[in-house]
Structure formats: structure tokens, C-alpha cells
Amino acid sequence: MALLTDPDFPNALWLTVVFLLVSAVIGQNFLGLALALMTANAPKIVRSIVATTVVTAWVLPEIVAAFACYAFFSSDGTLNALTGLAGIEPVEWLFAYPLAAVVLANIWRGTAFSMMIYEAALNDVAPEITEAAVIDGAGGWKRLAFVTIPMIRNSISTNLMLITLQTLSVFTLIFVMTSGGPNQRSTTLPLFAYAEAFGLGKIGYGTAIATVMLLLGAVFSFLYIRILKPGGNA
Template sequence: MTLTGAASEDVLFIGLDNFVSFFADPSFMTVILNTLIFLVLSAIIGQQALGLLIALLMNKRDKNFRRLIGTLVLIGWVTPEIVVAFTFFAFFSDQGTMNAMLAAVHLEPLKWLYQYPMTSVVIANIWHGTAFSMLVFQAALSGVPQELEEAAMIDGATVWQRLWRIIMPIIKGSIMTNMVLVSLQTLGVFTLIYALTGGGPGVKTETLPIFMYHQAFVNFQLGYGTAISLILLLIGMLISIAYIRLLKVKI
């Protein structure tokens, strides 16, 4: 289908024209940039860093504390994506919780989904996906030999020194693996963005999956939409290959 005509009723072999059309599309750079921004802020910086931070804070704490924090974080993960989207739509709407909090401290309300749409979808996806990273890093931290940390403490190593000299080198394999997984998951996020902003306002949150949907099912250019989906698949493969090669070098 990637090699057929633009419209669903016009099945005509056109070679690689769909791919050429995508790279020549005026929206190409905007869509790619939106996808990269969403990927970096939501997965690499957001879920990865926050998941590691929560796992470190929970490490070696009492069972009740771990259970409480773990439950609160896991709620976001087990909640269906569409429910997360509508929850954050209510949170960021003009009459929503966020503006109510601003009004409580005598600040002007904001049109979050219009003025800061990318920030809104990034925050929603971080809340939805951080639990996975937390679980990965909890498992990795449980494999750090306690004897090494105790020896470092006896030698006078600070918390930061133990983190960077002992813990991080040991769990770096898990860090890279988790980065691959959350990046691929985030790259394919559709429901959350579509239900929250629809890719708008304008094209401010139109990532590759949203652009693909619009072309295939709104403009009825099924061949073009399928070509975009194949490009999305290739990007995911390139990310995986890059991470795997980097992982082999680091370990």
C-alpha cells in the first residue's frame, strides 16, 4: 500500500512517490521536530530521570514507604491511556484543577492546552509511563552488592560519590535497556495526544503517529499514511540499533 496512489479509491502503483512526498511536505520539519521534542522531554528526560530518582529514593527504605510510593506511581501506569488523556484534559482545561490552584494563590489562569500544548502532553505521558522505568531501576538497584556500598561508606565516600562511582556503572546496562523501551513506547504514542490536543492547536503537538492518522483517515490518503507508518517503524529500528551498539560499547 505504501507504493500505491494517494487516495484509497485510486489504487495505482507510484513507486516511492509517497516517501518523496513526505520529505517534501511543508509539515515535514514541524512534525519531525514535534516528535523529537516529545520523545526527548517525555521519555529520555522525563520517564527515565524521574523513574530513576523514585527508585533511588525508595531503595533500602522500609516496606510500607515503598508500598505507598510504588502504589501512587503505578496508578498512572495501569490507568488506560484514554482515561489519562481525559483526566489531564480536565486538569489543564480553562476551568480545571491547574487554574483553580493558580487562582488560589492569586495568579492569572492560563489556557494550558492552547498556550503550552506540548508541555501538557509531555507531563501527561510522563505521569502515565514513569512507573515502568521505576520498576526497571528498582530491579537493577537490587542487584548492586551491598558490600561495595558499605566499603565505600567506610572509606568516607559521600552519597554522590557512591552514586556515580558504584551504583551508576553497575546499572548502566539497565539504564540503556530502559531508554530503548521507553523511547519506542513514546515514539508510538497516539491516543494520549489525540484525545488531549488532537495534534493542535494548529500543528503544535502533531507528532508522526498523529500526522499519519490525519493523512490516512482524515484526508483518506491511505498509501501516504502507510508510507509514514513505515517511516515511523524505520525510525524505531534505527533508535534500537543505535542504543544496542552504544550498549555494547559501554558494557
């Protein structure tokens, strides 16, 4: 009951949903699929360069990736150095746009996982089916929408469930970059649970927040299965 009457809980829940949808469902998922499609027929050297570049972020320990992103978005960091070359005044990115910064950081770090899932799925699509669609006059977008996507929908569902659970548990990345601030503008449920359980000593309250995270993951997983199951409807 205390959780439902806490004015800080709706904010943390909303930020968690936004962080999840933008950085995982939209960012990692679609960017991973786009990279897999672009490199499917690319020369080997191009595939190697893309894979190395993208996977490097994924294999980094989370604490290392977090400090790298903090350095990139800090007031005297790489981003302001690059924009300064164009004559743009420095911006306190982590203060002005904290949620956007952690969203971009999570996309950068997690896209490799989706890309590898989709590369494996695309390799299992029989070339004969794609060739038949080409003969029937289907263009690139039609082949993607009516041939490729339906054939890899199980992989899409699996990928969405996994990156959803991974993103729901993201703590170190946000804690290092913004600590949930300023003014709780990037406080997702994991940081909210940590602050309540270990900052204020409310272990039971922190456990209740963790239970909400579990339920949130279950709801998203159920939706993925319902929407993407063979013959399923949205």
C-alpha cells in the same frame, strides 16, 4: 519523495523528537531512577505509598488517563483551580502550551514503568560493592556515578529502548488532549500519520510516515546500545 517535500513533515518529526527526548529519555527515565533511588532504603510504608501513587497512573487505560489529563489542564480544570488559589489568572494551557501539557501527561503516566525497572536493577546490586565504596570514602554522588550506574547500565539501556518505543506510539493521549493542535503545535508523527491516512485517505502516505517512526525507534535503540554497552564509549 512526497514525504520529503511536505512542509508539515519536518514539524511533525521535530515535535516527535522533542516529545520523545523530554517526556521519555529525560522525564520518565530520570524521574523513574530518582524515585527508585529514593525509595531503595525508605521505610516500607513510604515505598508502598510512592509505588501506589505512581503505578496508579501507569495501570490506567490510556483513554482514561488522557481524559484525566485533559480535565486537569482544561481552562476550568484542576490546574487553574489550584493556581487560582494563589491569585493567578486562569490560563488556556492546552492552547497556550499544548506540547508542554502532553509532555507532562506522558511523564505522569509512564514514570512508573521506569521506576519498577530500576527498582529491580538496584536490588541486584551487591551490597558488598556499595559498602566497599563507602569504606573507600566515596560519597553519595560518586557511588551513584561510578558504582551504581555502571552496574545497572544494561537495565538503563533496556528501559530507554522500551520507553522510547512506547512514547513513539503514543496517540490517544495527545489526540484526546489537543488533537495535535492548535496549528499543529502538538502534531507528532502518529497523529500526522493518522490524519494523512484516515483523514485524507492517503493510506500509502500514512504508511511511509509509520516507516519513519520505525526507523526513528531503531536509531535511538542503536544509540542506547552503543553508549551504554559494557566498555562502550559515547
